[in-house]
Amino acid sequence: xxxxxxxxxxxxxxxxxxxxxxxxxxxxxxxxxxxxxxxxxxxxxxxxxxxxxxxxxxxxxxxxxxxxxxxxxxxxxxxxxxxxxxxxxxxxxxxxxxxxxxxxxxxxxxxxxxxxxxxxxxxxxxxxxxxxxxxxxxxxxxxxxxxxxxxxxxxxxxxxxxxxxxxxxxxxxxxxxxxxxxxxxxxxxxxxxxxxxxxxxxxxxxxxxxxxxxxxxxxxxxxxxxxxxxxxxxxxxxxxxxxxxxxxxxxxxxxxxxxxxxxxxxxxxxxxxxxxxxxxxxxxxxxxxxxxxxxxxxxxxxxxxxxxxxxxxxxxxxxxxxxxxxxxxxxxxxxxxxxxxxxxxxxxxxxxxxxxxxxxxxxxxxxxxxxxxxxxxxxxxxxxxxxxx
Amino acid sequence: xxxxxxxxxxxxxxxxxxxxxxxxxxxxxxxxxxxxxxxxxxxxxxxxxxxxxxxxxxxxxxxxxxxxxxxxxxxxxxxxxxxxxxxxxxxxxxxxxxxxxxxxxxxxxxxxxxxxxxxxxxxxxxxxxxxxxxxxxxxxxxxxxxxxxxxxxxxxxxxxxxxxxxxxxxxxxxxxxxxxxxxxxxxxxxxxxxxxxxxxxxxxxxxxxxxxxxxxxxxxxxxxxxxxxxxxxxxxxxxxxxxxxxxxxxxxxxxxxxxxxxxxxxxxxxxxxxxxxxxxxxxxxxxxxxxxxxxxxxxxxxxxxxxxxxxxxxxxxxxxxxxxxxxxxxxxxxxxxxxxxxxxxxxxxxxxxxxxxxxxxxxxxxxxxxxxxxxxxxxxxxxxxxxxx
Numbered sequence: 202x203x204x205x206x207x208x209x210x211x212x213x214x215x216x217x218x219x220x221x222x223x224x225x226x227x228x229x230x231x232x233x234x235x236x237x238x239x240x241x242x243x244x245x246x247x248x249x250x251x252x253x254x255x256x257x258x259x260x261x262x263x264x265x266x267x268x269x270x271x272x273x274x275x276x277x278x279x280x281x282x283x284x285x286x287x288x289x290x291x292x293x294x295x296x297x298x299x300x301x302x303x304x305x306x307x308x309x310x311x312x313x314x315x316x317x318x319x320x321x322x323x324x325x326x327x328x329x330x331x332x333x334x335x336x337x338x339x340x341x342x343x344x345x346x347x348x349x350x351x352x353x354x355x356x357x358x359x360x361x362x363x364x365x366x367x368x369x370x371x372x373x374x375x376x377x378x379x380x381x382x383x384x385x386x387x388x389x390x391x392x393x394x395x396x397x398x399x400x401x402x403x404x405x406x407x408x409x410x411x412x413x414x415x416x417x418x419x420x421x422x423x424x425x426x427x428x429x430x431x432x433x434x435x436x437x438x439x440x441x442x443x444x445x446x447x448x449x450x451x452x453x454x455x456x457x458x459x460x461x462x463x464x465x466x467x468x469x470x471x472x473x474x475x476x477x478x479x480x481x482x483x484x485x486x487x488x489x490x491x492x493x494x495x496x497x498x499x500x501x502x503x504x505x506x507x508x509x510x511x512x513x514x515x516x517x518x519x520x521x522x523x524x525x526x527x528x529x530x531x532x533x534x535x536x537x538x539x540x541x542x543x544x545x546x547x548x549x550x551x552x553x554x555x556x557x558x559x560x561x562x563x564x565x566x567x568x569x570x571x572x573x574x575x576x577x578x579x580x581x582x583x584x585x586x587x588x589x590x
Numbered sequence: 591x592x593x594x595x596x597x598x599x600x601x602x603x604x605x606x607x608x609x610x611x612x613x614x615x616x617x618x619x620x621x622x623x624x625x626x627x628x629x630x631x632x633x634x635x636x637x638x639x640x641x642x643x644x645x646x647x648x649x650x651x652x653x654x655x656x657x658x659x660x661x662x663x664x665x666x667x668x669x670x671x672x673x674x675x676x677x678x679x680x681x682x683x684x685x686x687x688x689x690x691x692x693x694x695x696x697x698x699x700x701x702x703x704x705x706x707x708x709x710x711x712x713x714x715x716x717x718x719x720x721x722x723x724x725x726x727x728x729x730x731x732x733x734x735x736x737x738x739x740x741x742x743x744x745x746x747x748x749x750x751x752x753x754x755x756x757x758x759x760x761x762x763x764x765x766x767x768x769x770x771x772x773x774x775x776x777x778x779x780x781x782x783x784x785x786x787x788x789x790x791x792x793x794x795x796x797x798x799x800x801x802x803x804x805x806x807x808x809x810x811x812x813x814x815x816x817x818x819x820x821x822x823x824x825x826x827x828x829x830x831x832x833x834x835x836x837x838x839x840x841x842x843x844x845x846x847x848x849x850x851x852x853x854x855x856x857x858x859x860x861x862x863x864x865x866x867x868x869x870x871x872x873x874x875x876x877x878x879x880x881x882x883x884x885x886x887x888x889x890x891x892x893x894x895x896x897x898x899x900x901x902x903x904x905x906x907x908x909x910x911x912x913x914x915x916x917x918x919x920x921x922x923x924x925x926x927x928x929x930x931x932x933x934x935x936x937x938x939x940x941x942x943x944x945x946x947x948x949x950x951x952x953x954x955x956x957x958x959x960x961x962x963x964x965x966x967x968x969x970x971x972x973x974x975x976x977x978x979x
Contacts, residue, residue, distance in 0.1 A: 216743040221773030230771065238752040239735075241765035248767035250732055252641070252690050252791055301641050301690050307734035307787055308770045311778075343639055345696035346628075347785045349738070354605040356623075363627040376630035378637035381697045381785075382619065384610030386976055389700075389780040394772075396736045398696055398787030402641055540820075587775055 217584070223475025223521070224581030228484075244488075245411060246333040246471065247306035249403060302403035304339035306330055307394040313588045315358065317436045319428075319447030323362035323588055325523060327369045327377075328450045329428070330399040335457040336470040338409040339401030344370065346380040347396040352387045352570065364395065370580055373452035375399070407461070413468040414489035418557040419535035423456060423526040423542050424449070424550040425501040426478050430520035431509045433589050446505050451524030456545040460526075463541035464534035473526045474590060476581050479518040481527055482566045483580045492561035495578060497570045501550045518568070519581045521589045529557060605660050606973070611794060612864025612910070613970030617873075629929055633877075634800060634897030635722040635860065636695035638792060691792035693728035695719055698785040702977045705827045706748065708817075708836030712751035714912060714979055715764075716758045717839045718863070719788040721915070724846040725859040727798040733759065735769040736785040741776045751782065762841035764788070796850070802857040803878035807946040808924035812845060812915040812931050813838070813939040814890040819909035820898045822978050835894050840913030845934040851916075852930035853923035860916045863979060865970050868907040870916055871955045872969040881950035884967060886959045890939045907957070908970040908977045 219226040236242050243249070310326040327344065334341040346366070347491075350359070370377055428449040435446060457470050473481035478500070486493045502517055508518045524547060530538045535553055542551035561567055566578040608615040620774070625631050699715040708938055709717075716733065735755070739748070753763040759766055817838040824835060846859050862870035867889070875882045891906055900907040913936060919927045924942060931940035955967040 202952050212742075214745050216739045216741060216745065216748065218741050218775060220739065221771060227771065231769075234749065234752060235771075238756045238821070239759075239766040239769070240756075241767050242769060243767055245768075248732070248734075249917070250767060250789075252692070253731070253762060267709045303641070303692075303789070305732055305734060305787075305789055306768050307736045309736040309738055309772050309785060311738060311772045311774050334759075342642070343637070343662045343694055345694060345787045347698040347736075347787075349698055349700060349783055350609065352605060352607050354599075356603050356605065359605065360623065360627075361625060367627045367629075370628075378630050378632055378639060379634075379695050380611055380620075380624060380628070380631060382616065382624075383698050383700045383783075383979075384605055384607050384976065385700050385780065386607060388716055388777070389977075390783070391774065391778040394738055394779070394783065396696070396698060396770075396785035396787075398734045398736075400639075400694055400789060441880075465955075513734040523605075587773065588778075590772075 218587045219584035221587065222581055222584040223480050224583070226582065245337065247304040247337040247339065249302060249304050249337050252301045252303060252490050290359055304334045304337035304401040304403055305398070306333035307396060307398040308333060309394060310587050310590055311394050312433065312590050313391065315362070315392060317432055317448055318445070319432060320450040321362055321365050321574045322393060323366035324369050325450050326395040326397045327366050327373065327489045328452045328523060329590060330397040331373045331375055331452045331454050332472045334399040334401035336409070336460055337401070337403065337456040338405065338407055338460070338470065338474055339403045341373065341375045341401040341454050343378045343400045344375050345398045346377055348382045349390050349394040350382065350384045351390040351392050352384055354392055359393070371451055373454055407465070409467065409469045411469055411471065411485050411488035414485055414491050414529045414557045415468065416491055416557050416559040417532055418468055418529050419532050419553055420493060420495070420555040420557065421528040421535065421538055421542060422478070422500065422529065423453070423548040425506065426473070426522055426525060427502060427510060427517045427520035429508040429522050429523040430477070430586055431590055434513070434586055435509065445507070446503065449522055449524035451547045453524065453526050453547055456526060456542065457546050459541040459545050460528050460538050464528070465532040466531050466534055466540035467538065468529045473522050473527055474527055475521050477519040478523055479516065479566070479578050480580050482578065485529065485568050487564040488514050490563040491557050491559060492563065492565045492567065493555055493557055494560065495555035495566065495568045497568050499552050499554045502553055515585060518578055519585055523590060607976045608973035610976065611970055611973040612869050613972070615971065635694040636726040636728065637725050638691060638693050638797070641690045641692060642978050660967055693723045693726035693790040693792055694787070696723035696785065696787040697722060698783060699979055700783050700977050701822065701979050702780065702954050703825050704751070704781060706821055706837055707834070708821060709839040710751055710754050711782060712755035713758050714839050715784040715786045716755050716762065717841045717912060718979060719786040720762045720764055720841045720843050721861045723788040724843040725798070725861055726790070727793065727794065727796055727846070727850055727859065728792045729847070730762065730764045730788050730843050732767045732789045732791040732844050733764050733914065734787045735766055736769035737771045738779050738783040739771065739773045740779040740781050741773055743781055748782070751785065758841055762843055798855070798856065798858045800858055800860065800874050803880050803918045803946045805880055805946055805948040806921055807857055807918050807944055808920065808921050809882060809884070809946065810917040810919065810924065810927055810931060811857035811867070811889065811941055811943045811946040812842070812937040814892050814895065815862070815911055815914060816891060816895040816899060816909035818907045818912040819866070819975055819978055823902070823975055824898065835892065835898070836913055838913035840936045842913065842915050842936055845915060845931065847938050848930040849917050853917070853919040853927035855923055856927065857918045862911050862914055862916055864910050866908040866910055868905065868955070868967050869969050874918065876953040878934050879952040880946050880948060880956045881952065881956065882944060882946055883949065884944035884955065884957045886957050888941050888943045890941055904974060907967055908974055912979060942958045
C-alpha cells in the first residue's frame with residue numbers, strides 16, 4: 202500500500218503531504234499561514250462578494266460623458282467607492298444596497314491517475330469548482346481554467362480531458378470563458394495539473410455559512426460516501442485489490458438549487474471532499490460552535506466501499522467524495538429538503554444522517570452506532586491518500 | 591545556454607515546451623484545441639462578462655417571499671434568465687440593460703527561479719492577473735489563489751512568497767479572497783506553482799478589444815522591454831553572464847486607469863508578457879486585421895538588456911515583460927495618453943513606438959530602423975525561454 206501514509210507529518214519546516222490532506226494539518230496551514238497573511242480570505246469553499254455600487258447608469262448602458270472619461274471614473278470617483286465597498290464581505294454588506302453579489306472559488310486538481318472509472322481530472326476540475334460555488338447558494342456561471350502541462354504529455358490525453366471538461370460544463374450550465382496554459386520541462390510536473398476558478402451569481406439575499414448551524418437543525422447527506430476516494434485508490438498502481446466502485450464526481454449545482462428551493466431557510470451546504478464527511482462536519486461544528494451527532498446506521502455507504510475501507514484500515518468518514526453534498530436545514534424543512542434531494546438524479550440515496558445539538562462540547566462531532574454507543578468522529582490528522590483530487 | 595531551445599517543437603503528438611511559449615505554437619494549441627472545445631472562451635487576456643439581469647430587487651436587499659424561496663428563483667425563474675444572459679459576451683450584451691459587467695482572468699505561474707531580482711513567483715502571480723484584468727479596462731477587485739506545493743518545499747520560502755503576494759495585492763488594491771492548496775509527492779512538481787484568477791468590475795461601457803485597432807491609431811508602450819526575461823535567464827544556473835537587470839514585474843491597474851482617463855477612446859490595452867512585444871503586436875494586428883509599424887529607435891530598451899539579447903541571440907521584441915503595457919489609442923488622444931503614462935511611476939519611460947496602418951498586409955507587424963529600412967517583426971515560433979512566468 203504505497204500510498205497509505207496516515208500520520209506522516211514530516212519535518213515541521215517543510216511542506217508535508219498531509220498539508221494537502223483536507224485534515225488538521227491543512228487546516229493549520231491555512232489558518233496559521235494563509236489566513237494571517239491574506240486577511241481577506243474567507244474560510245468557506247467560496248467567497249461571497251458584493252459588487253460595488255458604481256455608476257449604475259453607466260453599467261446600464263446609458264451615455265458616457267467622454268469629458269469625464271471612463272478611466273477617470275475608475276480612478277477618482279468610482280474607484281474610491283470600489284475600494285471601500287470591496288472590503289465588505291457578503292455578510293457585512295447584506296441589507297445595504299449593492300449592485301449584485303457573486304460567489305468566487307478556486308481549486309487545483311492534481312489527481313492520479315488522470316483517468317478513472319466515473320471521471321477524469323478534467324471532469325473533476327469542472328465539478329469541484331461548480332460545487333464549491335454552489336455551496337455558497339450561488340448559480341455558477343463562468344469558469345476559468347489554468348493548465349500546467351509537462352513536456353511530453355500526450356496530446357490525445359489532453360484532448361480527452363478537454364472534451365470531458367466541455368461535456369460536464371455543458372451539463373452544469375457553466376461556460377469556460379478564459380484560460381491559461383503553461384508548459385514545464387519533463388520531470389517538473391506530473392503530466393497535467395488543472396486549476397479552475399468559478400464565478401457564480403447570488404440570486405437571493407440568503408447567506409449560507411459554515412457558521413450558521415443551530416442546535417435542532419437537521420443534517421442531510423445527498424448519498425453514499427467514500428466512492429471517489431476508494432475508486433482512486435483502487436486504480437493506483439501496486440494495490441492488490443480491485444473494485445468496480447466508480448468515482449461519484451458530479452456537478453451538484455442543480456441539486457443545491459433544488460434544496461434551497463425546497464428548504465429556503467437552509468443554513469449551509471458543504472461538499473465533503475478532501476478529509477471526507479468527518480472534516481466537513483468538524484469544520485461546521487467548529488465554525489458554528491455547536492455539536493453534531495451523526496446516526497451511523499443512516500449514513501449511506503456502499504458495501505464495496507465499506508469492505509475496501511476495512512481492508513485498508515481507512516475510516517470511511519475521512520474518505521473523499523466529489524459528488525456529495527451536506528445540507529443543514531431547520532428541522533421543519535428537513536423532509537422537504539430530503540424529498541428535493543431524492544428527486545434529483547445525484548441525490549437518489551439521500552438521507553437524514555444526524556442533527557445539530559448543544560449536547561456535547563462546541564465543535565464536537567459524534568457518531569452514534571446501532572447499539573446507542575457514541576464515539577468521536579475525528580478529523581483526519583495525517584495524510585490518508587495524496588492526490589485524490 | 592541550456593535553456594535556449596528556439597525552434598524545438600518536438601513530437602507533434604506530444605506537448606512541447608514551445609506550447610507554453612506565448613508564440614505561434616501556443617496560439618495554435620489554443621485555437622485548434624482549447625477554443626474549438628471550449629466555444630465560450632474569449633481569446634483576450636481577460637473575459638468580459640455581463641452579470642445576468644435577475645431579481646434586482648432581491649440583490650438590492652428587499653424582502654424575500656419565503657414561499658417562493660431563494661432556490662426556487664434560482665431554478666425555475668431567474669435561472670432561466672441566467673442561462674440565456676450568461677451566453678452573451680460583453681460585446682453582444684452591451685447596449686442592453688445588464689446588472690453589471692465584470693472581467694475575469696486566470697494565469698498559472700511556474701517561473702524558475704522562484705526568487706529573482708525585482709520579484710518572486712508570488713509577486714508575479716498577483717501582478718500577472720491584476721494586469722490581465724486591467725487590460726480589459728476593468729478595476730481588479732478580487733483574486734483567488736491556488737497553490738500546488740511539492741512535498742518538502744520549505745515553509746520559510748512559502749511564507750516569503752505569501753508575504754510578497756499580500757504586499758503587492760495591497761499596493762494594487764486587490765483582495766485575495768479565496769484559495770486552495772494541493773500538495774504533491776516529491777518529484778511530481780517543481781517546488782511551487784501558483785495559479786491566480788481575478789475578477790474586476792467594468793465601470794464604463796467602453797469595450798477594449800484586440801480587434802479594435804484602426805489605421806491611424808497610435809501605439810504606445812509604457813517602458814523598456816525585455817527586462818523580465820533577461821533577468822530570469824541571468825539567474826538561471828549554467829549561464830555564464832550575469833547582470834543587475836531586475837524584473838519589471840509590477841501591478842499596472844492604476845496605470846491602465848490613468849490611460850483610460852486621459853484617452854477615453856483607447857482601443858485596447860495589452861501587456862506583452864510571454865512572446866514579448868512581438869507576439870502581442872502580431873495578435874493585435876491579426877485580430878484587428880490591420881498592419882502595425884514600429885519605429886525601432888523609439889522602443890525603450892536598456893543597454894544591458896540589448897547586450898544580453900545580442901550575446902544570447904535573442905530578439906528583444908520576443909522577450910517577456912511583466913510590468914509593461916501597450917496602449918493603442920486614436921491619434922488625437924496619443925499625447926494625452928503619453929502624458930498619463932509618464933506621470934505614473936511604472937510608466938516614466940513610456941514612448942510612442944509606432945502606428946497602426948493599412949500600408950501592409952492585414953496582420954503584419956513591421957519594424958522601421960533608423961535608416962528607414964523595414965523588416966517583419968515575427969512572432970516567436972519555438973520556445974525561447976521556458977518557465978519565464
